[in-house]
Amino acid sequence: MIHPRQPQWRCPPQVVFCSTVAPSCDVVLQYKHGRPVLAVPLPSRQESCLFFLRPMLMTVGDLIHDLQREDPGVTSASVHTKDGARVANSTSIDSLLDKDFQLLINDAVYNIHSPEREASSVSSEHVVDVEDMKHMVQLLHTALHLPDHHLLKERQLLERLDGLKQDLSPLEQVKAQLARSAEFHSSRTLWTGVALLSVQGGALAWLTWWVYSWDVMEPVTYFLTYCTSIGVFSYYVLTKQDYVYPDAKDRQFLYYFHKGAKKERFNVQKYNELREELASVEEDLRRLRNPTQLQLPVEQIQSQP
Amino acid sequence: MVMELLTIVQTSFGLFRIAVVVIPFLYVGTLISNNFAVLLEEHDIFIPEDDDDDD
Numbered sequence: 001m002i003h004p005r006q007p008q009w010r011c012p013p014q015v016v017f018c019s020t021v022a023p024s025c026d027v028v029l030q031y032k033h034g035r036p037v038l039a040v041p042l043p044s045r046q047e048s049c050l051f052f053l054r055p056m057l058m059t060v061g062d063l064i065h066d067l068q069r070e071d072p073g074v075t076s077a078s079v080h081t082k083d084g085a086r087v088a089n090s091t092s093i094d095s096l097l098d099k100d101f102q103l104l105i106n107d108a109v110y111n112i113h114s115p116e117r118e119a120s121s122v123s124s125e126h127v128v129d130v131e132d133m134k135h136m137v138q139l140l141h142t143a144l145h146l147p148d149h150h151l152l153k154e155r156q157l158l159e160r161l162d163g164l165k166q167d168l169s170p171l172e173q174v175k176a177q178l179a180r181s182a183e184f185h186s187s188r189t190l191w192t193g194v195a196l197l198s199v200q201g202g203a204l205a206w207l208t209w210w211v212y213s214w215d216v217m218e219p220v221t222y223f224l225t226y227c228t229s230i231g232v233f234s235y236y237v238l239t240k241q242d243y244v245y246p247d248a249k250d251r252q253f254l255y256y257f258h259k260g261a262k263k264e265r266f267n268v269q270k271y272n273e274l275r276e277e278l279a280s281v282e283e284d285l286r287r288l289r290n291p292t293q294l295q296l297p298v299e300q301i302q303s304q305p
Numbered sequence: 306m307v308m309e310l311l312t313i314v315q316t317s318f319g320l321f322r323i324a325v326v327v328i329p330f331l332y333v334g335t336l337i338s339n340n341f342a343v344l345l346e347e348h349d350i351f352i353p354e355d356d357d358d359d360d
Contacts, residue, residue, distance in 0.1 A: 194327065198334060201331060203338035
């Protein structure tokens with residue numbers, strides 16, 4: 001029986017002798033259920049022992065200590081890199097498992113191949129290069145100058161707001177007057193509708209009960225209703241809008257508004273542009289309120305409905 | 306737009322104004338239809354037969 005501890009049997013690297021079971025030279029590190037498992041043949045009884053490693057919590061020293069505690073026959077155990085340089089005991093298993101390494105137990109050298117890790121366990125640490133430095137410098141610059149920039153922007157926006165409001169105030173007066181007149185006209189249209197309905201109702205009722213009878217009047221009423229439905233569909237065909245009362249009234253309002261605007265020579269397009277600009281300036285000011293007053297980051301631009 | 310939906314538009318004296326428009330125009334309707342029927346009878350366009358109710 002060959003005792004592995006006999007010095008004349010010091011084996012050259014990558015060759016190990018034993019009697020009962022020949023351990024594989026390349027001890028493979030496997031991942032079972034997401035955790036790395038090291039199958040190490042212990043020297044005393046030549047049996048393979050599974051060591052479950054905790055990469056983030058264990059160090060090389062812990063592994064060696066566990067090996068020695070498991071098998072008192074292990075006199076010396078150390079971990080080396082593939083080139084043969086010794087790895088310190090304080091190294092975490094996490095950084096050890098990045099590459100292949102060698103495990104020396106009682107002068108027996110085991111090459112351990114570290115398999116590819118699943119993406120979930122990879123940390124976002126990487127070698128710091130120039131891009132990272134540039135990014136860091138940009139972050140610092142932003143942190144130092146951003147509040148002042150916000151205040152400057154706020155001042156500019158307030159100036160623009162003042163200018164816009166000054167431009168808009170004469171236009172607003174004309175628009176208010178036109179709106180009042182258009183509202184009056186469209187409202188008059190609605191009341192006329194009520195009146196016409198009453199006329200139709202009164203006429204048909206009189207004819208049905210006092211002049212003729214229902215047997216005479218019924219077809220008349222049917223065809224009147226049918227003509228109304230023709231009218232409603234024609235409304236859609238001509239205006240591409242549903243015949244619903246609020247929309248129809250708004251349509252009338254706009255018609256009278258534009259008619260009055262043409263008479264008063266009121267530039268509706270310019271007014272609309274100014275109002276849109278005012279709305280966007282007010283929206284930007286509202287977005288700036290968060291960083292300057294509440295010390296929160298700037299809200300992103302949201303698309304308007 | 307939501308705030309517009311949550312406020313009720315109330316026309317002052319609403320029911321009275323509706324009545325002021327509907328009732329006279331209802332009467333106007335009866336006048337129109339009566340004249341129309343007289344016109345039809347005058348020109349012999351449509352004369353209703355006065356048949357009594359069936360027993």
